[in-house]
Amino acid sequence: xxxxxxxxxxxxxxxxxxxxxxxKMINEAGFTIKAMKLxxxxxxxxxxxxxxxxxxxxxxxxVSFMSSGPLVAVLLEKENAVEEFRNFIGATNPEKAEEGxxxxxxxxxxxxxxxxxxxxDENAKVEAEFFxxxxxxx
Ligand code: CMP
Numbered sequence: 001x002x003x004x005x006x007x008x009x010x011x012x013x014x015x016x017x018x019x020x021x022x023x024k025m026i027n028e029a030g031f032t033i034k035a036m037k038l039x040x041x042x043x044x045x046x047x048x049x050x051x052x053x054x055x056x057x058x059x060x061x062x063v064s065f066m067s068s069g070p071l072v073a074v075l076l077e078k079e080n081a082v083e084e085f086r087n088f089i090g091a092t093n094p095e096k097a098e099e100g101x102x103x104x105x106x107x108x109x110x111x112x113x114x115x116x117x118x119x120x121d122e123n124a125k126v127e128a129e130f131f132x133x134x135x136x137x138x
Contacts, residue, residue, distance in 0.1 A: 004034065005081040006127035007089075008116040011069035014038075018106045019072055022115065025102055026076065029088050035075035035132040043067045049130055052123070058111065065111055073131040082124055085117045 007026070009019050027033070041049065046066040053059050078084055090101025094113050097104035106114035118124035128137070 002032075002077050002079040003081040003121060003124070004128055005031075005076050005078075005085045005118045005124045006116070006131065007074050007076060007085065007118075008066075009072040009074070010112060010114060010116065011065065011071050012108065012112040013106050013114040014070055014072055016106075018114065022102055022106060023074070026074070026088075029084075031076040031078045031081070031085065031088075033074055034077050035128070035137045036072065037131065037136070038070055038072050039131075040070045041067045049127070062111055075128050075132055075137065082118050082121055086119070089115050089117055 009022055013019070013022065023033075043063055046063045047054070050059065050062055050066070053062065076085065088101065090097030090103035090107075092103070092113060093110045094103045094107030097107065097113075102115055103113045118127055
């Protein structure tokens with residue numbers, strides 16, 4: 001039992017075949033997979049997912065990147081999942097992320113920072129429903 005958070009293994013990390021290593025780290029850190037899929041977002045879908053960032057200078061580029069190739073969406077459960085996962089993956093900018101974190105190990109830029117993590121319980125719920133129907137959640 002616990003709370004939910006939503007992660008995406010971003011297109012660059014997926015294309016570099018980091019998915020297995022990243023999922024292994026996530027499982028070993030005590031997060032339980034509740035739903036998972038490999039998919040590619042249209043620009044419109046990526047825009048909807050990141051709607052909270054609309055108007056920011058990096059929005060258009062982020063939407064373009066996140067719709068540029070397949071990504072792995074994963075719904076995770078753990079006590080205090082949102083905060084725990086954000087601490088676990090490291091700072092948004094891989095250059096500033098702690099040694100040994102997913103973003104430090106597998107991220108290459110602020111945008112291509114290997115994985116997404118929900119920033120609140122509220123957004124985790126919205127993001128979970130964006131990717132997964134009830135039949136796809138376990
Ligand atoms: P993510 O956790 O997917 O949530 C929003 C994303 O926007 C973030 O990771 C970064 O990839 C990206 N992002 C956030 N801030 C900036 C920024 N200042 N410049 C470029 N991209 C950013």
